[in-house]
Amino acid sequence: MKTPATLQNLDRNPFQRLISALWMALLFTLCLGVEFKARAQTTYPVVFRVDMSDYNGTTPINGIFLNGNFNAWCGSCAPMTDANNDSVWELTVPLAADTFEYKFTINGWTAQETLVPGSACTNTAFGFTNRQIIVNGPLSLPAPCYGSCDSCTGAPSSGRIRFRVDMNGYAGPSYTTVNLNGSFNGWCGACATMLDPDQDSIYELALDLPLSTVEYKFTLDGWGQQENLLSGSPCTMTTGIYTNRFHNVTGNDTLDAVCWQSCSPCASGPTSGRVLFKVDMNNYNGPSYSNVHLNGTFNNWCGTCAPMTDANQDSIYELEITLPIDTVEYKFTLDGWNISENLTQGLPCTQTTSTFTNRSYIVLGNDTLDAVCWESCSPCIPAGIRQLASDPNLLKVYPNPVHDVLHFELPLGETLQDPTDLRWSDIQGRDVKDFITPSGQGNRFNVEALSLGLYTVQVRTARAHRMVRFLKN
Numbered sequence: 001m002k003t004p005a006t007l008q009n010l011d012r013n014p015f016q017r018l019i020s021a022l023w024m025a026l027l028f029t030l031c032l033g034v035e036f037k038a039r040a041q042t043t044y045p046v047v048f049r050v051d052m053s054d055y056n057g058t059t060p061i062n063g064i065f066l067n068g069n070f071n072a073w074c075g076s077c078a079p080m081t082d083a084n085n086d087s088v089w090e091l092t093v094p095l096a097a098d099t100f101e102y103k104f105t106i107n108g109w110t111a112q113e114t115l116v117p118g119s120a121c122t123n124t125a126f127g128f129t130n131r132q133i134i135v136n137g138p139l140s141l142p143a144p145c146y147g148s149c150d151s152c153t154g155a156p157s158s159g160r161i162r163f164r165v166d167m168n169g170y171a172g173p174s175y176t177t178v179n180l181n182g183s184f185n186g187w188c189g190a191c192a193t194m195l196d197p198d199q200d201s202i203y204e205l206a207l208d209l210p211l212s213t214v215e216y217k218f219t220l221d222g223w224g225q226q227e228n229l230l231s232g233s234p235c236t237m238t239t240g241i242y243t244n245r246f247h248n249v250t251g252n253d254t255l256d257a258v259c260w261q262s263c264s265p266c267a268s269g270p271t272s273g274r275v276l277f278k279v280d281m282n283n284y285n286g287p288s289y290s291n292v293h294l295n296g297t298f299n300n301w302c303g304t305c306a307p308m309t310d311a312n313q314d315s316i317y318e319l320e321i322t323l324p325i326d327t328v329e330y331k332f333t334l335d336g337w338n339i340s341e342n343l344t345q346g347l348p349c350t351q352t353t354s355t356f357t358n359r360s361y362i363v364l365g366n367d368t369l370d371a372v373c374w375e376s377c378s379p380c381i382p383a384g385i386r387q388l389a390s391d392p393n394l395l396k397v398y399p400n401p402v403h404d405v406l407h408f409e410l411p412l413g414e415t416l417q418d419p420t421d422l423r424w425s426d427i428q429g430r431d432v433k434d435f436i437t438p439s440g441q442g443n444r445f446n447v448e449a450l451s452l453g454l455y456t457v458q459v460r461t462a463r464a465h466r467m468v469r470f471l472k473n
Contacts, residue, residue: 018373020232043094046135049143050080050104053087054157056252057117057208059111064089067109068102068130076108088143097137101130104146113147113186114158114209119147127188147210160205161251164257165194165218169271171366172322175220178203180245190222202257211251215244218260227261228298235263241302261324270365276320278371280380281331289334292317292321296330296358303336316371325365329358332374333445336381341375349377370452378473397457401473404448408459423458447472 048066049470066078068095080089082311089104101123114130117124121144123132133141145152168231180192194203197444203218215237219226229245230237235258236378237246246254258264261270277294298321308317317332329351333340342440343350343357349372351360373380378401396409424433425457432450439446447455458467 036364044095044135044138045092045093046095046133046138046398047140047143048080048102049088049090049091049286051088051143051145051152052082053145054152054155055146056156057111057158058162058206058252059106059208060158062107064271065089066102066107066110067105067112070095070098070100070102073465075105078102081096095135097135099132099134101132103130109124111208114207115147115149116212117183117186118209124186127191129187129370131184138154144236147208155250157212158208158209159251159253160206161209161249162204162254163194163216164202164204164255166257166259166266167201167203168259169262169266169325170260171270171272172220172225173276175225177221179222180205180207180216181223181226184209184214184216189219191458194218207268209249211249213237213246213248215246217244225322228324229261230297230324230326230328231300233263238300241300241305243300246296246398255429261322264446272320272322272324273363273367274320275361275363275366275367276318277308277330278316278369280371281315281317281375282373287339289339291334291335294319294330295322295333295337295340297328298323298330303333310331313339323363325363327360329353330358331358334353343375347377379454389450397470401471402447403473404446405448406445407469408443408445421462425456425458426453 004324008206014141050064052061052064061341063076063178064080065076066080066083067073067075071078078091078093080091083396103113103115113131115122115129117129121131122129144150145157147158165178167178176457177190179190179345180194181187181189185192188306192207194205196203217227217229227245229243231234235245236243247253259266261272279292281292291304292308292310294308295301295303295305299306305320306321310317329453331341341359343359345352345357349359349361350357352358370379372378398407398409424431424436426432434454435447435449437446437449438444452472454469454471456467456469460466
């Protein structure tokens with residue numbers, strides 16, 4: 001049997017056979033690419049419209065532009081037109097079948113719509129709220145009002161709001177930028193930087209917002225620091241565990257320059273203080289626990305949101321927070337609200353409101369509070385002090401802790417009638433005798449003027465030099 005010449009030649013020349021196969025593959029790929037390209041280029045005309053008749057912003061309109069992910073949010077590359085001067089601007093764009101996000105802007109990116117997250121025509125992602133459409137054929141979109149999903153009503157549809165915060169009274173950690181975070185920008189962190197062009201520590205930012213009630217607060221370096229606002233104050237609203245500022249947008253408005261963490265303008269002096277809270281758990285004898293928490297009016301009694309730490313493992317837990325100049329109530333709790341302090345009504349560090357007795361503190365500026373014992377207004381009594389009372393050969397003082405009058409009792413045969421020396425000092429060794437006055441007999445002293453804390457008394461008599469410590473409650 002004879003082989004045809006062409007096949008015989010191919011069999012005899014494998015290189016030519018390889019070249020032929022490559023050409024066939026290339027032709028097939030090119031044909032497939034042409035078909036795919038033809039499919040990818042199928043587009044549909046989409047008519048975008050926006051009604052500017054209710055616009056009352058402060059930016060003069062020199063042009064309305066369409067910006068979206070289909071044109072890389074390019075600014076001024078997609079100008080719209082208003083041929084019949086009816087304030088409805090239009091632009092037809094060919095788009096492929098897909099889902100797109102977009103918004104209308106003024107003069108490129110000089111001003112842009114601020115859309116309400118969750119409204120019917122929008123989509124919110126990564127802190128940005130934009131309009132959204134699904135294209136699967138030709139579309140002629142209705143003309144919504146600028147900044148709204150609805151038609152214009154003849155009344156203003158938005159307001160230009162100038163937010164201002166005065167940082168002159170700020171007493172917290174250092175910062176670089178002041179930011180505005182709110183429901184209108186998805187609490188985005190660093191996306192809305194406020195400016196202080198005249199260097200007076202009053203930071204400002206103006207935004208076009210839809211007519212609605214907005215929540216917001218001022219923050220530093222994105223979310224590096226944030227305002228800690230008191231629930232119930234007149235400029236705030238509390239939703240769940242979050243207390244924020246609020247404003248009802250009814251048109252253009254310039255808000256007062258309020259102090260950081262305050263509803264009022266700054267007065268002389270600080271408007272906030274960095275306060276270090278401390279609780280001593282050495283004498284605690286209740287059920288076991290894992291974490292110590294600080295709960296108060298400043299964090300809406302949130303449970304586990306403010307854990308305290310014990311860095312040096314001495315059972316004294318600490319937490320430092322920035323608070324506004326105000327009176328705050330608080331208490332220490334364990335594992336959220338599993339265990340909480342049971343404070344006695346009438347103690348000097350407490351305040352009773354209705355049926356609740358909590359610790360009370362007036363914030364006047366930066367402060368470090370004493371390490372108080374769990375469920376007490378005083379520091380914990382060291383074990384050594386409690387042991388002194390059982391030794392008949394030592395100088396005794398009672399009651400210990402003491403509130404007002406302190407009694408001395410010396411060993412038999414000794415007297416306080418004419419000591420050669422009687423020295424009173426605090427835990428740091430400073431003399432406090434000006435706060436001590438005799439009370440009745442020679443062995444009683446009024447110590448009510450002393451601040452809370454641990455004190456030392458040294459008594460030198462003809463027989464001995466003795467020392468004792470007591471706790472002022």
